Amino acid sequence: MSETSDLRARAYMARSTAAFMGAKFGSRKADQILEGLSSAARAATTELKPADWFSVNVYAELLNALAAQSNGNVDDARDNLIACGEYVAREASNTFLKMLMRILTPSLFASKLPTLWRRDFSGGRLEADIQQDRLVCRMFEIKGFDHAPCTAAGFVKFAFGSMGKAIDRVQVHNWSLAEPCAEGASIELSWQR
Numbered sequence: 001m002s003e004t005s006d007l008r009a010r011a012y013m014a015r016s017t018a019a020f021m022g023a024k025f026g027s028r029k030a031d032q033i034l035e036g037l038s039s040a041a042r043a044a045t046t047e048l049k050p051a052d053w054f055s056v057n058v059y060a061e062l063l064n065a066l067a068a069q070s071n072g073n074v075d076d077a078r079d080n081l082i083a084c085g086e087y088v089a090r091e092a093s094n095t096f097l098k099m100l101m102r103i104l105t106p107s108l109f110a111s112k113l114p115t116l117w118r119r120d121f122s123g124g125r126l127e128a129d130i131q132q133d134r135l136v137c138r139m140f141e142i143k144g145f146d147h148a149p150c151t152a153a154g155f156v157k158f159a160f161g162s163m164g165k166a167i168d169r170v171q172v173h174n175w176s177l178a179e180p181c182a183e184g185a186s187i188e189l190s191w192q193r
Helices: 012-025 027-035 039-046 056-068 074-092 095-103 106-120 148-162
Strands: 008-010 053-055 125-131 134-140 167-173 186-191
Touching: 008 012, 008 056, 008 106, 012 027, 012 039, 012 056, 012 074, 027 039, 027 056, 039 053, 039 056, 053 056, 056 074, 074 148, 074 167, 095 148, 106 125, 106 134, 106 148, 134 148, 148 167, 148 186
Parallel strands: none
Antiparallel strands: 008 053, 125 134, 134 186, 167 186
């Protein structure tokens, strides 16, 4: 479990993460998972409006609960967290954004990623570097935001898929179940040209 953070996130992420749990595990299991969380975490999934701010510590509680469903299997946890990030991105994108994604280039999208980060998080920092058919994103000042590298990888994977790019490989570096929000953690995506 990570340290306490002042970082805040938009509530649509909590709502979508709970919906992902329902889609992944079924409503009965998702309800059991959510029942085991703090009242603040449960409230973030139902009571807040999508654009409201809530504590990243609460979001980390949700993501840690999701990761725990893998019973210590790092690969399974990573894959579930990435899939959750894709689900959150899908839920966040409206019809206009989906159409916009089809005309964006990977380079233009990469240049906008730090701005997108600042729209959805009150702090932390994301840096993106793109070279031909590979994108590397590094995250800094993410103390308390457990599993951000994995969910960010899913978010970016969804975006590139919306641009018509077939993702070959998604890697998450400097992340583990024991250290889920390491300073400088990065994601790397490559796709077919």
